[in-house]
Amino acid sequence: MASSTTAAGRHFCFLLALLLLSAAAHGQLSQTFYAASCPTLDQIVRDEVSRALFRDPPPLGGRRMGASILRLFFHDCFVQGCDASVLLDVDVTKGILLSEKDAGPNANSLRGFEVVDAIKSQVEAACPGVVSCSDILALATREAVVALNGTPWPLLLGRRDSRTANQSQANSDLPSPGSNLDTLIAAFARKGFTATELVALSGAHTVGLAHCVNVDQSQMQRCRVPTADGLMAALDDQTPERFDNAYYDKLGKRGLLRSDRVLTSRPDLDAQVRSYSASEAAFFADFARAMKKMSEVGVLTGANGEVRANCRRIN
Ligand code: HEM
Numbered sequence: 001m002a003s004s005t006t007a008a009g010r011h012f013c014f015l016l017a018l019l020l021l022s023a024a025a026h027g028q029l030s031q032t033f034y035a036a037s038c039p040t041l042d043q044i045v046r047d048e049v050s051r052a053l054f055r056d057p058p059p060l061g062g063r064r065m066g067a068s069i070l071r072l073f074f075h076d077c078f079v080q081g082c083d084a085s086v087l088l089d090v091d092v093t094k095g096i097l098l099s100e101k102d103a104g105p106n107a108n109s110l111r112g113f114e115v116v117d118a119i120k121s122q123v124e125a126a127c128p129g130v131v132s133c134s135d136i137l138a139l140a141t142r143e144a145v146v147a148l149n150g151t152p153w154p155l156l157l158g159r160r161d162s163r164t165a166n167q168s169q170a171n172s173d174l175p176s177p178g179s180n181l182d183t184l185i186a187a188f189a190r191k192g193f194t195a196t197e198l199v200a201l202s203g204a205h206t207v208g209l210a211h212c213v214n215v216d217q218s219q220m221q222r223c224r225v226p227t228a229d230g231l232m233a234a235l236d237d238q239t240p241e242r243f244d245n246a247y248y249d250k251l252g253k254r255g256l257l258r259s260d261r262v263l264t265s266r267p268d269l270d271a272q273v274r275s276y277s278a279s280e281a282a283f284f285a286d287f288a289r290a291m292k293k294m295s296e297v298g299v300l301t302g303a304n305g306e307v308r309a310n311c312r313r314i315n
């Protein structure tokens with residue numbers, strides 16, 4: 001009797017160990033990944049993001065950094081997956097000969113690296129060596145969208161950081177603002193997204209600014225927002241500091257980039273744009289779902305990748 005219970009117990013332990021091992025080996029993401037190893041993570045991210053949103057100079061009342069973090073995450077996930085490859089600086093001693101941040105779509109345009117560094121240093125002080133830079137960027141992005149009035153999405157954690165960057169992929173795979181609709185649809189399809197998800201994710205342009213070189217010829221008069229970087233234009237000229245559905249309002253006429261304006265050129269997508277313009281809740285629900293999906297593109301887990309000590313350098 002006792003021996004059979006022990007055998008059953010041993011069996012159970014064995015199965016449990018097998019289960020845990022296979023979860024680690026398959027490296028699944030999970031919502032509670034840091035619950036035990038870094039319980040203060042969420043609070044640190046929230047504090048640092050809100051600090052950053054009051055640090056930026058006007059315009060947008062200091063809130064542009066929220067938009068910049070959101071774009072940084074998109075540009076991470078569309079190149080090699082959400083693996084913090086975009087954060088790596090050139091480091092010839094570590095084999096990083098070309099960085100993604102120097103690629104055409106990113107150079108002199110991506111922002112938010114210092115915010116990620118600030119979060120990372122707080123997180124390292126609280127829970128050393130545990131939390132990846134890719135998870136920090138994923139969490140900071142959700143926090144930024146929420147701080148700008150957007151909606152949160154359920155985020156799975158456990159991403160690991162790349163030991164490589166790929167500048168040529170950043171140049172080939174990040175969509176450009178002069179694109180036509182077919183090119184945009186193809187660029188998103190390459191990463192596993194539908195045309196419907198393209199329209200939902202483009203709603204990120206409800207916040208933030210663009211350099212005048214990227215602005216559609218028809219909208220040049222909007223290039224009048226003074227910044228430290230010269231005159232820029234608001235992607236959403238109604239409420240560029242607020243994450244809302246105003247971007248979709250007459251998008252075909254008011255879109256700042258050609259890539260925004262062409263979204264209404266297919267009847268079914270135009271209907272989607274009009275439904276988001278009529279219902280912020282409809283936009284928020286689809287945006288949240290698409291962001292969760294984007295946050296899982298090409299992630300490294302388990303034995304792949306590493307937890308960087310410094311987000312700008314591989315270990
Ligand atoms: C559909 C294809 C897309 C194209 C062609 C595109 C292109 C651009 C361009 C050219 C800018 C201005 C950059 C500058 O002049 O410095 C910009 C800004 C921005 N993009 Fe996109 N984008 C696209 C999709 C997305 C997606 C999917 C997201 C996020 C989910 C996003 C988030 C942003 C944000 C928030 C800004 C403002 C950043 C800031 O103010 O610092 N974009 N985008």
Ligand SMILES: *[C@@H]1O[C@H](CO)[C@@H](O)[C@H](O)[C@H]1NC(C)=O
Nearest residue numbers: 164166167168169170172173
């Ligand atoms: C970088 O990306 C390009 C384009 O996607 C790909 O062909 C190439 O194999 C990648 N390089 C490395 C080293 O992964």
